[in-house]
Amino acid sequence: MPDELTEPQIDATVERYVLELARYERVAEIVADQLRRELRAGQQRHLLSFRAKHPEDLREKLRRNRDDPKYAYVLLARNINDVVTDLAGCRVVVYDPEASKQVDAIVQDRLPHAGRPDDREIHDKPSGYRAIHHLVRLGAGPEMLSVGGAICEIQICSVAAHLFNELEHDIRYKPVATPVGADETELLEQLLSVTHLTDSMVRHLERHRREEVHRRTAPLADPGELRYALEQLAGRPLRGDFVRLYRLLRVVFEPLTSAVLESKGSVRQALQRGETAARDRNLDIVDDVIFFALGIMEVHRLVRQFHAVAQSWRGPDTALKLALLVAQRGPTTESEREAGDE
Amino acid sequence: MFGNRYHAVDVFANDLSEVSAIRRRRLPAGLTRADKFWRRFHVTKNGKVYVLDLISGTGVARLARKETAPEPSPPPSRGGGAIAGGIAGAAIAAAVSKKGGAWPAGLLLGLLVGHALEKGSTAIPHQVVPRYVFTLRFDRATQQWQAYDGGLTDWMKSALAAT
Numbered sequence: 001m002p003d004e005l006t007e008p009q010i011d012a013t014v015e016r017y018v019l020e021l022a023r024y025e026r027v028a029e030i031v032a033d034q035l036r037r038e039l040r041a042g043q044q045r046h047l048l049s050f051r052a053k054h055p056e057d058l059r060e061k062l063r064r065n066r067d068d069p070k071y072a073y074v075l076l077a078r079n080i081n082d083v084v085t086d087l088a089g090c091r092v093v094v095y096d097p098e099a100s101k102q103v104d105a106i107v108q109d110r111l112p113h114a115g116r117p118d119d120r121e122i123h124d125k126p127s128g129y130r131a132i133h134h135l136v137r138l139g140a141g142p143e144m145l146s147v148g149g150a151i152c153e154i155q156i157c158s159v160a161a162h163l164f165n166e167l168e169h170d171i172r173y174k175p176v177a178t179p180v181g182a183d184e185t186e187l188l189e190q191l192l193s194v195t196h197l198t199d200s201m202v203r204h205l206e207r208h209r210r211e212e213v214h215r216r217t218a219p220l221a222d223p224g225e226l227r228y229a230l231e232q233l234a235g236r237p238l239r240g241d242f243v244r245l246y247r248l249l250r251v252v253f254e255p256l257t258s259a260v261l262e263s264k265g266s267v268r269q270a271l272q273r274g275e276t277a278a279r280d281r282n283l284d285i286v287d288d289v290i291f292f293a294l295g296i297m298e299v300h301r302l303v304r305q306f307h308a309v310a311q312s313w314r315g316p317d318t319a320l321k322l323a324l325l326v327a328q329r330g331p332t333t334e335s336e337r338e339a340g341d342e
Numbered sequence: 343m344f345g346n347r348y349h350a351v352d353v354f355a356n357d358l359s360e361v362s363a364i365r366r367r368r369l370p371a372g373l374t375r376a377d378k379f380w381r382r383f384h385v386t387k388n389g390k391v392y393v394l395d396l397i398s399g400t401g402v403a404r405l406a407r408k409e410t411a412p413e414p415s416p417p418p419s420r421g422g423g424a425i426a427g428g429i430a431g432a433a434i435a436a437a438v439s440k441k442g443g444a445w446p447a448g449l450l451l452g453l454l455v456g457h458a459l460e461k462g463s464t465a466i467p468h469q470v471v472p473r474y475v476f477t478l479r480f481d482r483a484t485q486q487w488q489a490y491d492g493g494l495t496d497w498m499k500s501a502l503a504a505t
Binding site: 251252253254255256257260263264305308309311312313 | 460
């Protein structure tokens with residue numbers, strides 16, 4: 001079994017690394033550039049950082065692992081990067097922990113693997129450390145002579161996990177001479193719980209936001225969806241001819257979405273406005289659909305358009321049709337006069 | 343029609359006799375070429391100048407006010423003069439293809455195109471910003487455009503929605 005690393009061997013390794021430090025800085029920068037391009041294309045919100053390992057951090061790592069056969073001096077001397085795979089490092093911190101999976105997929109699909117068994121590791125350690133680690137290796141083309149073959153480690157984690165990871169690492173490993181007390185251990189555990197909770201809340205918030213955006217922006221496919229959307233926004237059941245209302249609205253809006261229904265005020269406001277307009281025009285038969293049509297007609301200045309659609313409706317005169325035809329005879333608003341005719 | 347709410351009207355290229363004439367490299371009265379590729383034309387009516395665009399690859403012909411007509415898309419890669427009739431012919435063919443074989447004879451549809459509901463709004467990526475439109479059908483009996491809310495409304499909005 002190889003002997004543990006001696007202090008002179010650690011010194012020699014660190015001194016050799018210092019001479020190569022610029023190489024690993026360049027490696028990290030190149031990988032970060034490629035990550036930046038790929039992540040921008042994938043539209044992931046993230047924070048990206050990169051660095052070459054500080055020589056003193058390497059020294060501390062070698063001291064912590066001096067008994068590990070993987071860190072044998074002969075292996076370090078042969079190729080330090082094969083042993084210490086995070087000499088060049090990039091970190092991608094995402095806001096939504098769910099986005100870690102997408103970044104993980106991007107790194108797997110788009111960046112060159114190192115070709116090692118530990119190319120990809122998902123860490124969820126008893127210490128609380130959470131991150132996905134990838135090892136990538138730069139190609140060895142003629143333009144990459146100084147960096148070809150170098151390994152770079154990519155860490156992916158959420159903002160909350162990153163906060164814990166960094167604090168936990170600093171407290172447990174630095175300074176070496178000060179052991180971690182019971183109080184600090186308990187506080188770290190509480191912090192870990194808070195970061196898990198934060199991740200969970202961010203996950204829920206993002207999902208809720210996506211669902212809300214979809215609800216508001218997905219086209220309403222039929223009168224039933226229109227009715228459902230209006231009743232949700234009004235907060236109560238509504239009465240009236242939703243088939244005709246749907247046909248009316250899709251003539252003048254594209255796409256017809258929940259967001260359109262509230263683009264110039266709430267549905268409740270539109271209903272109140274329409275109710276006032278119906279009363280002003282002494283309409284005999286009214287319902288919620290008529291109120292909404294009149295309300296949205298006013299605020300969007302669609303009097304002539306709605307009148308034209310109502311005129312095109314064949315068959316017996318419905319209450320909605322009559323209401324829209326009567327509306328045309330109402331006083332013209334200032335904005336309607338300004339519009340004018342071509 | 344409806345004032346300044348709408349800035350253009352889109353129709354299927356094969357519905358316009360002017361486009362058929364353009365395919366034969368014959369400009370109808372009132373039409374002048376506005377580019378060397380036979381994609382954009384100026385139309386003068388009632389003393390006002392409008393722009394007629396054959397929008398590449400869509401089968402759509404758009405008539406817009408001159409002051410609101412956007413710059414045309416980059417020219418086709420093939421030589422302009424040689425494909426003068428080709429662009430119009432391609433537009434007609436694309437329109438016929440979109441409509442399909444079961445298109446009701448004599449049905450002429452159009453779409454008035456207006457601005458976004460919230461002026462100055464910027465689209466979130468992958469989201470379409472709602473805008474004002476008005477779906478039309480040409481009534482040959484009255485020679486007037488009428489409102490159209492029939493079964494082809496949703497289809498025609500997507501088929502005629504030229505960028």
